[in-house]
Amino acid sequence: METVRVALGARSYPIHIGPGAIDSAELYRPHLSRGKVAIVTNPVVGPRYLGRVKAALMRAGAVETFDVLAEDGEQAKSWASLEKVIDALLGARMGRDGMIVALGGGVIGDLAGFAAAVYQRGIGYLQVPTTLLAQVDSSVGGKTAVNHARGKNMVGAFHQPRAVIADTGTLASLPPRELRAGLAEVIKHGFALDAELAAWLEANIARLLAQDAGALAHVVRRSCELKAQVVAADELEAGHRALLNFGHTFGHAIEAGAGYGKWLHGEAVAAGMVIAANLSVRAGLLQAGDAARLRGVVERAGLPAVPPAWPADRYLELMAADKKVAGGRMRYVVLEAVGRAVLRNDLREVDVRAAIDAATKASPTAAASL
């Protein structure tokens, strides 16, 4: 078991990483209060892990646990789902001393975390991520939200968990499509923040796709270290933390434009990173070869490198409805080098349009067949 700490003063918390972590009563015990524990999960994850998590909570001394089932998939990140979770907590008469355990992927974490943020003005919660995407990214950092017809994550809160319990053993049974979607965020961490991780990914992508336990544990730990550093430096995304949105402005447009749930979040981020790398090259910031490296690893990870063939206008309209507008100017995360992302709000729309057009009209390269 390895532990990475997120240093946030009174809101600091540990991320425990390793196989069998969800069975360890010791990891839950320090965070239990005297109240009830609600385990929020979905009909896919629940049958697999609910019994184990409950058993560990009981051994840790939890007084009373109960389950709340949300829908499977992105549609569970809705206002209606949030209302149902809150109704269930109130129906169980959970008090302010209650706690939520978010058991599942990124959707469950965002939904359950937001419920914890607003239930009786805020209660504690634990993240127990069971997908690669949630373990390497969404369970860390306290961003919680639900979607709105007008855009992703439009309603939410910054609310840090009391701990993250990332059982890498759960990744062995992850469906291949979900595994790949999680790899997109690992690729993001490498190309935006850590050239060494980017190079490691290029060399080890096959081991990851084969669900090699050691390789998966490595990228979970390294991703958590990177994310913990960024979050500790800029909890509320006043600046630096926005670098983690590399690929997300375009990615959110893809998810919204296609209809939530059609593209997995990680798939949309992968295609979005390809556009963002194109933009970096057109803006004169990045060498074309580095953009090709990103595209290559996206394709070799089995992720879509070609975004939907919509006109650039459609992308710009979808992006304008997204949150990354400051003072009326679009803000982009672009690369200056592999492992070095920067935030720019002075890019020319003509370059943005050209970057979109080039990406949507591209055909898969040789890398895709490797």
Next chain:
Amino acid sequence: METVRVALGARSYPIHIGPGAIDSAELYRPHLSRGKVAIVTNPVVGPRYLGRVKAALMRAGAVETFDVLAEDGEQAKSWASLEKVIDALLGARMGRDGMIVALGGGVIGDLAGFAAAVYQRGIGYLQVPTTLLAQVDSSVGGKTAVNHARGKNMVGAFHQPRAVIADTGTLASLPPRELRAGLAEVIKHGFALDAELAAWLEANIARLLAQDAGALAHVVRRSCELKAQVVAADELEAGHRALLNFGHTFGHAIEAGAGYGKWLHGEAVAAGMVIAANLSVRAGLLQAGDAARLRGVVERAGLPAVPPAWPADRYLELMAADKKVAGGRMRYVVLEAVGRAVLRNDLREVDVRAAIDAATKASPTAAASL
């Protein structure tokens, strides 16, 4: 113009108090960002003050303002209203650099403040309270929430405003019932925290009911000072701040049991304080004469001192659904003396029942006719 500061480190903010405050561009200017400004109000307050607030915001340099109308009354503190406000903000394409101005009483402040807490994971807001209740209590301290069928304020957030602009001139036109409801929270501040204020109220209640500007300004300022101290010491109500809930456990039961909106919040708190003072006496903490002083000032303020004649069981059931349960034990705010409230979770249910029965069966005393 007087200014009271709420000292909360990076989240510190001023409370500006005085006649004509809402017209002063200087008070808004330091808090404006580059984004749009949404003024959330209702059809009663809007026609009276919206033009003046907008004019001041324009003079302060606001780029673009727009209005969002919620319903009048407690029913606006609903999940559905919150959704409508958020839809309106998204419809206006307000970004993360936008700001909300909460123009109205406690309901508008709680609703608009909660919308600010969760819109795009949190944006800034100003409280511009136009009722006595909002000026002396609810606009200060960052508690925001909406109600649920199972209880008041069940969903919400701690989210501090950037400033409170309390124009005491707006109190001159306040309907008498609203004025009295606000006085209940002033009485609470006196009897829970400040014996001098309690004695001042006993001597000056007639001036307040006559809407004497000097007397009103005095209680607004003193209440804000008391509340600012308590909030600075315990922002998230981990302990001491709970003393401000004096009368509220019983009061919330009255509001919920009667159906929201039948009793004004302040009216229910007034009757709730009478029960809580009874309980303090029965628990051997308070002298009977001090409980009589509280009841006397409640009656002379024209507030209900006799709670609904429901059986004690009904009260206990409504209270169990409320939030003030810790580790399964009911927690009560009781008085040890006038101006000295304490938090107790070891009181006997038999005393609670007797305190309720005595209050509900009482008839108005001579003080009511003074």
